[in-house]
Amino acid sequence: MPRNFKSIAFAASATDEAEAARAELAALYDHVPMEQADVVVALGGDGFMLQTLHAIMDTGKMAYGMNRGSVGFLMNSYTKDGLIERIEKAVCNEIRPLKMQTINADGGKSLAYAINEVSLFRQSYQAAKFKVTVDGRERLAELICDGLLLSTPAGSTAYNFSAHGPILPLEAPLIAMTPVSAFRPRRWRGALLPEKLTVDITVLEPDKRPVNAVADNTEVKSVISVRVTQSEGRTTRLLSDPDHSWSDRILAEQFVD
Missing domain, CATH: 3.40.50.10330 (Probable inorganic polyphosphate/atp-NAD kinase; domain 1)
Known part of the structure; x- marks a missing residue:
């Protein structure tokens, strides 16, 4: 039409x-x-x-x-x-888009939106260490890796795919969670999550292993926690x-x- x-x-x-x-x-x-x-x-x-x-x-x-x-x-x-x-x-x-809410090391809070993906990356030579909670339930007590991506279907062919994450059909009501160079658990390759879930990522040992969080092209340095949800109404x-x-x-x- x-x-x-x-x-x-x-x-x-x-x-x-x-x-x-x-x-x-x-x-x-x-x-x-x-x-x-x-x-x-x-x-x-x-x-x-x-x-x-x-x-x-x-x-x-x-x-x-x-x-x-x-x-x-x-x-x-x-x-x-x-x-x-x-x-x-x-x-x-x-x-x-996805909504990213962060708290950084000095207590500051920020809000940003991601059409492609929310990503967390190590800020120093040491690998990042995360705790991952999904809808209030701890799913990974300790994930050691270079980074972690949460991708929309729209962004699944971008960095997510380069990190060996799955490609999602545009209409799929899913989010791809994909690690970057996971060290522990060594065999964990990621997960597919329903889009309505809330994902909380806690940075473990943030002073020793600082982490940056990025929503598309908006970067927040030295985060200690990140919450990712699907945006409501946007x-x-x-x-x-x-x-x-x-x-x-x-x-x-x-x-x-």
């Missing part, structure tokens, strides 16, 4: 290729400032698309990306022709071409060499 929208805006990453694409498209199509648009056409790579999705969260706007970066998993292919028709026919994917929307939908891309990733 055709998608109805009134106006588009162009946003480009700070690269020559993306800026050139924005100039080319701006000369061909009517456009408005981002705050006035129904659809934001993002030109760049996956990192820039993540920034755009965060910027339009809860605004009702939709993001339509065209790849002017490297990998471009979140992006559609670039062409200057038929842009309005492509947006009209695009499939809308509604994404609900959403962002991504458009993909129907012949190359996001669900199709995730499925295809599971069969590549």
Whole structure:
């Protein structure tokens, strides 16, 4: 069914290729400032698309990306022709981010949202040591590793996949918990959790083994505890071409060499 929208805006990453694409498209199509648009056409790579999705969260706007970066998993292919028709026919994917709440070593608290993943990483040469509790029940009394990821389906093909985590279909109501270089328990390879659960991660020996926590591109240093839940009510929307939908891309990733 055709998608109805009134106006588009162009946003480009700070690269020559993306800026050139924005100039080319701006000369061909009517456009408005981002705050006035129904659809934001993002030109760049996956990192820039993540920034755009965060910027339009809860605004009702939709993001339509065209790849002017490297990998471009979140992006559609670039062409200057038929842009309005492509947006009209695009499939809308509604994404609900993870909410990360942290307490750091000096007692400070922070809140951030992750469309891809929440990640915890060792800050020094020594491995991190965590206690992991799920919905109030201790599941790992001591996990020693370089890091720990909690990924949404949308982010499961990113760092999670590089750390040998599972790829999740976009519609799966799951979170992937994946360790990075787990030392103890040596055979633990991660877990699949229902998206509605609350995960509490306590940093053990934080003075000796300091840890940073990251929600997409928001980093908090020297955390002592992290709580991860699915956000309540917050959403962002991504458009993909129907012949190359996001669900199709995730499925295809599971069969590549």
